[in-house]
Amino acid sequence: MSGADIRADHLDTDHQDTDHQDTEPPDPPWRPRDERRGQFLRSISARTSLRTKLITAVLGLVILALAAISVASVVMLRQYVTTRQDSQLGAAFAQYASGSQVPPHAQPGYATNTPSNLVVALQRPGTQVIWSSASMAFNGLQQPLPQLPANSTWASNPNGVLLTVPAQSGPDTWRIIATTNIYTVQNLSTGTSQQEKLNFVVGVDLGNVGAMTHRLILFDLIVGGAIVLVLAAVGIAVVQANLRPLNDIELTASQIAKGHLNHRIPERDPRTEIGSLGRSLNAMLSQIETAFHAQEESEQAAHRSEDRMRRFIADASHELRTPLTTIRGFAEYYRQRGGVRKGQDQVSGTSPADSSAPDSPAAEDGLTPRDLDRIMRRLEAEASRMGLLVEDLLTLARLDQQRPLNLAPVDLLTLAADAVQDARMVAPGRPIDLNVAPGAAFLVDGDEARLRQVIGNLLNNALTHTPPDTPVRVKIASGMLDHATPAVVLDVEDDGPGMERDQAQRVFERFYRADQARNRASGGTGLGLAIVSGLVAAHGGTVSVRTAPGEGADFQVRLPLSPGARVGEPGDADDDGDSPASAR
16 A cells, blocks of 8 residues: 555544544444333333232242242252162172172173162173073063163273163163272183173162152142142232222322312221321321311402402592592682682671672672681581591501500490490480499400490491481390300390391491492491401400391490409499499
């Protein structure tokens, strides 16, 4: 090859290296095949059920154990049958092989039997022995003799080693022992003696060992197969029975997946693995169910809160829009009339009454001071109404923020008596009574100003929503908040028109009005009873209403009795409420 060819080959090699320098070397051919094989086995294992794996593993171990037992039994049987005559062979061998003379009845190339059923033979190396004529005639033995080794190594030096050899014909097996010696052999035809190197062999017929082992193998196969079938049936039943709890767990999981969170795994002995697993899963399911219901309740509460907030904002906007509209209307009216006409009353001598007449000159050029006073009174009334609404909203906001109350022992009887006296001054023509039941001192731990607001709102609600001559009764007595908590019970009853059931269920909602009349003359904000509910709840009490159409309404407040309350003599309360507490 020339130098140019060498350089060309070198450049071509460099070009190929440059083209493939960014290419990763291919995987060895064996790696993808092994990976595919591993993936295939893993996929089979993943698709196989636990029952099949357990049963297959148990049967596989049983089959391996039976095979090992069968092999061991066959080996031990062959060894036993083969070696059980070894001691007798050894003794006979030692007896007959000690001398250099030919044993009795033994001839070179022939075999003869002994009284102990052993066979003695003299083998010329490399040949086989046959029965002597005397043995054939005397015993009639027809069984084949052993197939003696014909190789030169064994023939030259058997060394007294025990060997197992087949028969010359047939299925029998022989056990032999031999040694090499120089024997004096007499030639019967010539009558002379000569020295000859012969193998002295002692053997015993073991019978058909192969047939025996074959029968044992067949027996092992039959018995082993029956054992495997029985164990398979029993194993399937046992595995099914023991895996039934897993079926229950699977069924429970499927029911829970469908949304039935109240399903539980049947309880079993917690000392077992399945029992411990079932208890742990039931505890987990209980927590999941509790968390799920809590989330549902939280979502529902959030939706309800959102709805209440929307309704609250709409109602508050509506309530605030009414006074704002009135204030804006009067302000525009004042601006459109040009303000107050200066000096009108003093210059023209007209009275304020005359200035309001349609034909009065003052009506054309501006407002008189009397008109301005009327506008200011309306503005003041609407501003007061708006102020009350804002105060109520602030009160509710403080309750929502759960601001702490100024708690102190408060005599609820005194507050009730004061509220009744105030109501009598507001409505002097209406019968308003205070009834006090005998019992303990009516002391509660609360905020006095807020408790006054509770009683005042309840009385104002009764005065506002009943006809002017409807009796109102305030009752105070001892009772129970629950089964173990003593309480002070305050009732505000009226004989008014009452409410429907659905109205009574919503009466404590914010801005709710049973008559849905927002522009009525009463001017109420619809927040009084909502404030009562919030304040009573903040004091740890309850408020409820009992009412029916045409039967009036009874608003009942229960507040926990103060621990410092003492049992005393009840006050003397008459029907008109002139008790010592109410006379203050």
